[in-house]
Amino acid sequence: MTGSAMTGFPLIRHAAPDAAVALRGGRPVSAGSFLAAVAALAERLPDREHVLNLCGDRLAFAIGLGAALSRGQVSLLPPNDMPATLRQLRHGYPGMTCLTDPGTRYPDIECIEVPAAYPTGGTSPPVPTFPAGQVAAIAFTSGSTGRPMPQVKTWGTLVRSVRGAGAALGIRALGPAGLVGTVPHQHMYGLESVILLSLQHGLVLQAGRPFYPADIAARLGDFDGRRILVTTPVHLRALLADGAAVPPLDFILCATAPLAPQLATDAEVRLSAPLHEIYGCSETGQLAVRRTRATAEWQCIDGIRLRRNSRGTWASGDFLDGETLLADVIELNAEDRFILHGRSADQVNIAGKRSSLAYLNHHLNSIDGVLDGVFFMPDENGAEGMTRLAAFAVAPGLTPEAVTARLRERIDPAFMPRPLRLVDSLPRNATGKIPREALVRLLDDPPSGK
Numbered sequence: 001m002t003g004s005a006m007t008g009f010p011l012i013r014h015a016a017p018d019a020a021v022a023l024r025g026g027r028p029v030s031a032g033s034f035l036a037a038v039a040a041l042a043e044r045l046p047d048r049e050h051v052l053n054l055c056g057d058r059l060a061f062a063i064g065l066g067a068a069l070s071r072g073q074v075s076l077l078p079p080n081d082m083p084a085t086l087r088q089l090r091h092g093y094p095g096m097t098c099l100t101d102p103g104t105r106y107p108d109i110e111c112i113e114v115p116a117a118y119p120t121g122g123t124s125p126p127v128p129t130f131p132a133g134q135v136a137a138i139a140f141t142s143g144s145t146g147r148p149m150p151q152v153k154t155w156g157t158l159v160r161s162v163r164g165a166g167a168a169l170g171i172r173a174l175g176p177a178g179l180v181g182t183v184p185h186q187h188m189y190g191l192e193s194v195i196l197l198s199l200q201h202g203l204v205l206q207a208g209r210p211f212y213p214a215d216i217a218a219r220l221g222d223f224d225g226r227r228i229l230v231t232t233p234v235h236l237r238a239l240l241a242d243g244a245a246v247p248p249l250d251f252i253l254c255a256t257a258p259l260a261p262q263l264a265t266d267a268e269v270r271l272s273a274p275l276h277e278i279y280g281c282s283e284t285g286q287l288a289v290r291r292t293r294a295t296a297e298w299q300c301i302d303g304i305r306l307r308r309n310s311r312g313t314w315a316s317g318d319f320l321d322g323e324t325l326l327a328d329v330i331e332l333n334a335e336d337r338f339i340l341h342g343r344s345a346d347q348v349n350i351a352g353k354r355s356s357l358a359y360l361n362h363h364l365n366s367i368d369g370v371l372d373g374v375f376f377m378p379d380e381n382g383a384e385g386m387t388r389l390a391a392f393a394v395a396p397g398l399t400p401e402a403v404t405a406r407l408r409e410r411i412d413p414a415f416m417p418r419p420l421r422l423v424d425s426l427p428r429n430a431t432g433k434i435p436r437e438a439l440v441r442l443l444d445d446p447p448s449g450k
Contacts, residue, residue: 008129009159011038011066012199015176017124021199022059023178024118024207026222029059032124037115038066039125044112045071050096050138052076052089052109053186057101059207060114061185062195064099065137069130069155075137077186080429081106132156139188141282151188151282160319161285162196164301168289169276171201171228174250178223180206181230182216184430188282189255193230203228211235213242226250229273233259234372234432236267241371249273254292255280256431258340260362264292279340284315284324288338300336308332329356348377348389350414360389363410367403370395372426375417376439390443391417394425 014021017032041063045051051068053075055061068075076093078085086106089096098109105111130136136155166172181194198205204223210216216239220227228251231239236254239246240263252267252275259277267275279298280286288298300306303318306326313330316323329341342358357375364373373393393403400420407416427438 007132007156009132009155010127010129011035011069012127012202014202019176019202020204022062022205022207023222024057024059028204029118029207030120030124031127032122033118033120034059034063035066035125035127036119036122037063038070038128040119041067041112041114042070045073046097046110047071048073048095048097050074050076050093052078052093052096052098054078054081054104054106055099055101055114056104056209057114057116057207058181058185058195058205058209059118060099060101060116062199062205063118064114065195066128069134069136070128072134074135077137077139077188077191079140079187130155132159137191139186139191139282149282153285157285157319157321158192158196159200160303161280161301162192162200164303164319165192165278165286165289166197166201168299168301169251169253169278171197171203171251174203174226174228176202176204177226177228177250178204178206178220179228179230180210180216180219180223182210182235183230183232183256183432184209187431188280188285189278189431190230192280192286193253193255193278197230213239213244217244217246220247220249223247228253229271230254232256232432233263234428237263237372240266240270246271252276253278256433258342258358259292260365261292261296262366268293281327284320284326287315287317296339297333298338298340300338305335306330306332306338307335313338348415350389355412355415360391360411360415364391364393364403364407366410367395367406369398370403374426374434374439375415376443378440378443388418389415391420392423392426392439392442393420395422398422 014031019031020028021031021034022029051073053064055064065075098106098111099114100111102113102116134155137153139151141149179198183190185191185195206219208219210219227249229249230253249271252273255278264275276289276291278286279288287304288300290298305316307314313326314323315326328343331339342356346357348355360375371394376390400422404420428434
């Protein structure tokens with residue numbers, strides 16, 4: 001295949017019409033049934049430019065994505081389905097159609113339910129192929145650093161990224177493994193590493209989206225053969241802390257925030273499977289991978305190149321549209337190998353001393369008894385004319401004084417949080433990130449007395 005915009009890429013790459021594409025309710029859905037469902041839904045879609053795909057069922061979402069591609073329509077993938085988000089989408093994309101699970105409706109939006117049952121038997125439709133230059137989706141940034149921004153993704157960009165990442169991770173060697181994901185598929189990580197990784201590497205997609213440890217273990221147990229878990233540091237930490245009996249795994253993939261080395265090691269030992277991280281962002285998609293237990297260095301996926309200048313680090317590659325300035329502090333070891341030091345916005349300078357929020361979060365979360373924690377840099381200056389860091393921690397059984405004392409053993413006094421508050425939970429979104437606005441609200445709330 002060439003890199004031109006007219007190059008075609010298929011919707012799925014499963015070996016035969018009877019190969020399983022997904023597992024739903026414990027029963028396999030064949031490639032033929034999946035393609036028939038895509039064709040049937042495509043016929044039902046009205047002539048619109050945009051389709052808002054809010055299906056929670058992963059198989060229904062994949063069918064909706066394929067149907068929209070078949071009609072030349074663009075799938076909108078918002079960070080959430082909150083009323084304010086939907087109002088913005090209605091204003092920005094008038095006339096859009098919304099795809100939903102059965103029984104789910106959204107006011108003031110034309111909704112089409114994707115059925116829970118899919119065609120079986122009969123002649124399998126041919127696998128559709130779509131031009132590389134066809135706009136497939138508009139994803140939105142998570143909003144963790146500000147207002148969500150639209151990111152236009154062509155089919156070729158998505159497919160090349162997913163195939164490159166799969167090759168770097170050795171996914172094809174696992175064969176038709178079952179894949180369970182804990183991340184939302186409207187997010188770029190979930191779209192690429194759950195939905196498209198399955199479709200483009202012949203995997204079997206678990207239609208459900210488990211959240212709690214017992215549900216994750218149960219959905220993994222639905223598969224008889226090899227198993228892949230695609231997750232986040234938050235879900236992984238909860239799974240290990242819960243102690244649920246997890247069926248044997250063959251591969252773990254993690255993203256959305258850098259993983260602490262000790263958590264990666266614990267996960268590999270407890271779950272008896274290699275754990276890899278994937279690095280990327282909404283603007284570029286997937287860029288690099290590493291096995292965290294073995295190395296701190298990231299290896300770019302094939303075709304991705306990095307360079308530095310006075311403004312920062314730039315990514316370019318065979319499937320990227322020009323160069324993109326990355327929002328991270330990166331130490332280049334070569335044009336395709338690097339060390340990640342955290343987001344540029346995470347860098348803090350207090351009293352002439354520099355650190356990063358990622359570094360501080362690492363030490364806070366390494367304290368015994370701290371289940372979850374985060375540092376936060378407010379916008380306002382303190383009483384001394386200097387901005388002071390704040391921190392929040394979920395630490396049942398500990399006092400703020402105890403956490404502070406243990407932090408003093410780990411970090412420079414300039415970065416000690418004032419205040420440090422204990423809370424019942426942190427306001428993480430579905431991908432495990434914490435929007436800045438949520439931390440501002442949490443800081444403004446009166447202390448609970450802990």
